[in-house]
Amino acid sequence: MPQIVQFTEPGRVELVETEAFPLVAGSVRVATWYSGISAGTELTAFRGTNPYLHATWDADQRLFRPGEPSFAYPVQGWGYSEVGQVVEVADDVTTLSAGDLVHGIWGHRSDAVLPASALEWRRMPEGADAILGTFARVGSIALNAVLAADVRLGERVAIFGQGVIGLLATRLATLSGGRVYAVDTVADRLAKAREFGAVEAIDALREGGAGAYIRELTGGGADSAIELSGADRALHEAVRSVVVEGLVAASGFYQGGATGLRLGEEFHHNRVRIVASQISGVPVGLGGRWDQSRLVRTVMELITAGTVDAGALVSDVVDAAAVGEVFGRLDAGDPAILQAVLRFEAAPEHAR
Known part of the structure; x- marks a missing residue:
């Protein structure tokens, strides 16, 4: 059975079984190798402080409104720094093949079915360290902040x-x-x-x-x-x-x-x-030239070229089953943790 990280209640996070989604037209199945933890955002789910857990986000009015929360425990699917290998493609997909290594956003889960169009431009360069793919989103957030400043x-x-x-x-x-x-x-x-x-x-x-x-x-x-x-x-x-x-x-x-x-x-x-500065949009003066995909492409070019040594920021690579221990350390403010990365069973044996 596929597995997913679940925030069961405040202060409790664990790896649980989840359903396997069927492959549909235009999609591919990805087996996750690594998934980076974004401590700042995800600790709000662990601690129960995230505004989505206490109010409803009105997407039309762009306001948080009191009432039923947008999310309630148990919360699944958090995580936005994943890298994995394409293991299956729909019959109508020609842009990706089984064996391709891609990065993207599909949450802390072992298996994901995603549109090929969302991943076809997110291939990892041949020979690049796979774990670098977990920095695409956080790198984009950093670049967006630099542009905003x-x-x-x-x-x-x-x-x-x-x-x-x-x-x-x-x-x-x-x-x-x-x-x-x-x-x-x-x-x-x-x-x-x-x-x-x-x-x-x-x-x-x-x-x-x-x-x-x-x-x-x-x-x-x-x-x-x-x-x-x-x-x-x-x-x-x-x-x-x-x-x-x-x-x-x-x-x-x-x-x-x-x-x-x-x-x-x-x-x-x-x-x-x-x-x-928030990753859902670029600085207003750059809107005609920059978007999220350009942020991602820019930082990944710099990271995979070694101009930005993102690999030096990885402090912990742990099996996904140990996710509770990692969040316990993050919640306690362990200064030894910088970038913690969850490793799923599909990751190559040499990475264990």
């Missing part, structure tokens, strides 16, 4: 949060010509940020705050900032770090209130611009 050659950009997406943003902003000031609380992540090109690595807990320190280092503030930790206090420090009329790309997934964000101080007096 409008990073230009020679400009200073402060990046708050050096988890997987933050480190990818640090590398991409550096490649864009930015001088990156990386901020985090974990020393190992700050060291990795330097490896990825940051000119300064700053402890977020330093006395006086990271924002004031960045203003001191830069002689007036960063041109822009990107906040990726999802912490309201970090967003506040990002606001404090930029120049007058500076730009802050709020790219974290903020949960609950924002008692650490104060809008009557630097935000108001420095006329700071805050824009939300």
Whole structure:
């Protein structure tokens, strides 16, 4: 029987059996090799804080409304960083063949039936490490944030949060010509940020705050900032770090209130611009040239070429059956975990 990761209730996640879907016209069956965990988003399901679990998302009005939640426990199908091998194709499919290695979004499940059109442009290059395919989505989120921050050659950009997406943003902003000031609380992540090109690595807990320190280092503030930790206090420090009329790309997934964000101080007096960056859309000024597929193609070209060393971010590769242990460590804030990847039974024997 196929298997899928299920959030059974707050604080409990497990691998359970699920039904096998039939192959239909225009589709292919993929056997999952690896599935990356996006800790920030998925911890909201594990902890029960995700807004979809408490309200209804009105897609027409684009509002959360009180009432029946959009999702209820048990929740299945989360995960958006998968790579696997095509094992079966419908008779009318000519663009993919059994044996092709593809990346995409189909959730933490061992088996998926997907439209061939969604995967035909997502083949992994021959000889590429399969696990790199798990970075397509998170890499796209990082690139979208860098584009939202409008990073230009020679400009200073402060990046708050050096988890997987933050480190990818640090590398991409550096490649864009930015001088990156990386901020985090974990020393190992700050060291990795330097490896990825940051000119300064700053402890977020330093006395006086990271924002004031960045203003001191830069002689007036960063041109822009990107906040990726999802912490309201970090967003506040990002606001404090930029120049007058500076730009802050709020790219974290903020949960609950924002008692650490104060809008009557630097935000108001420095006329700071805050824009939300979320992967469902690209920055408005780039809409005619950029879309999600271009984000994916761009980051995957850089990753598979080795220009962005995403493989260096993989800290844990575990059998999918151990998913509960991994989330327990993530929930506890284990600093040793950077990118955790679930490995399914179809993965090659040498990967075990």
